[in-house]
Amino acid sequence: MSAGLLAALLAAPAAAGWTWAPAPEQVVLGTPTELVAKADAPAGPLKPAAGQALGPFEVLSAEAGADGTVRVAVMVFALGRQPLPALKWTGAAGEAASPALDLTVSPPPPNPSDTGDIRAIRGPYAARMGAWWGLLAALAAAAAYAAWRLTRKAPPAETAAAAAPKDLRTPEERALDALEGLDGLGLSVKEFYDRLSDIVRAYLGERHGLEALKMTTYDLQRALIRGGFDPAARQLAKALLERCDLAKFAKWKPSDQEGRRDLEGAKKLVKLLAPAASEVTGDLAGLPPGGRR
Secondary structure (H helix, E strand, C coil), X not given: CCHHHHHHHHHCCEECCEEECCCCCCEECCCCEEEEEEECCCCEEEEECCCCCCCCEEEEEEEECCCCXXXXXXXXXXXXXXXECCEEEEECCEEEEECCEEEEEECCCCCCCCCCCCCECCHHHCCCHHHHHHHHHHHHHHHHHHHHHHCCCCCCHHHHHHHXXXXXXXXXXXXXXXXXXXXXXXXXXXXXXXXXXXXXXHHHHHHHXXXXXXXXXXHHHHHHHHCCECHHHHHHHXXXXXXXXXXXXXXXXXXXXXXXXHHHHHHHHHHHCCXXXXXXXXXXXXXCCCCEC
């Protein structure tokens, strides 16, 4: 370890033999960040003791070396100054305690080609004329059917209920169909990410009983943790919904490629949260079990 880094470690706040190195200058929202400390901690993997509030942080991994160097990987899901709270850590050979550490979290850098104006998503999201003609034909058919129904006597309520088609799709199929429907609508960036977020949240409500449409992204993240959902699904949901919030509220302008990646990420999230493959059909067949652990 260099003399400069050792001096910085000794100058930082300490708790119970734990001294953080200076925080990284660049901490990007929803991106893994490594923190380094010098600590009197048991060598090997560490994890935060149960029952501690982490705020907008998620600890991805922590490892103490034989030389006393501790490396902690975290992700942060809120912008601005965010204090990592003082924590107790447990390892196979003992315990340790770390002091609080302030981090300054920035949004993902804008695409160099962005002008700052709201623009429509082009390329993969450009409207297809065939889809519009199909929509017009469907509307005309619906209008003709409605006129025909008005000219005949209304059937009894029981008959009408029996004749109504029942949606037999699974929640996963409904969500995936809705996500596919975003492709080709020619939406602005803000509207595209607004609908993407609503589809994912509505799926979480229908399949897992979460009032996701009424929750902030932070509250939803905590609900997923409390519910014991798969860590990979939680991390994907956090990163995706934070990006949706940035596009909706912070004027973040992702590129077309980033928009396509987020659309595919939403589809992957639905599949990760689906029940066992034997219980679903269609595109979900053959997937490993997901959802809650």
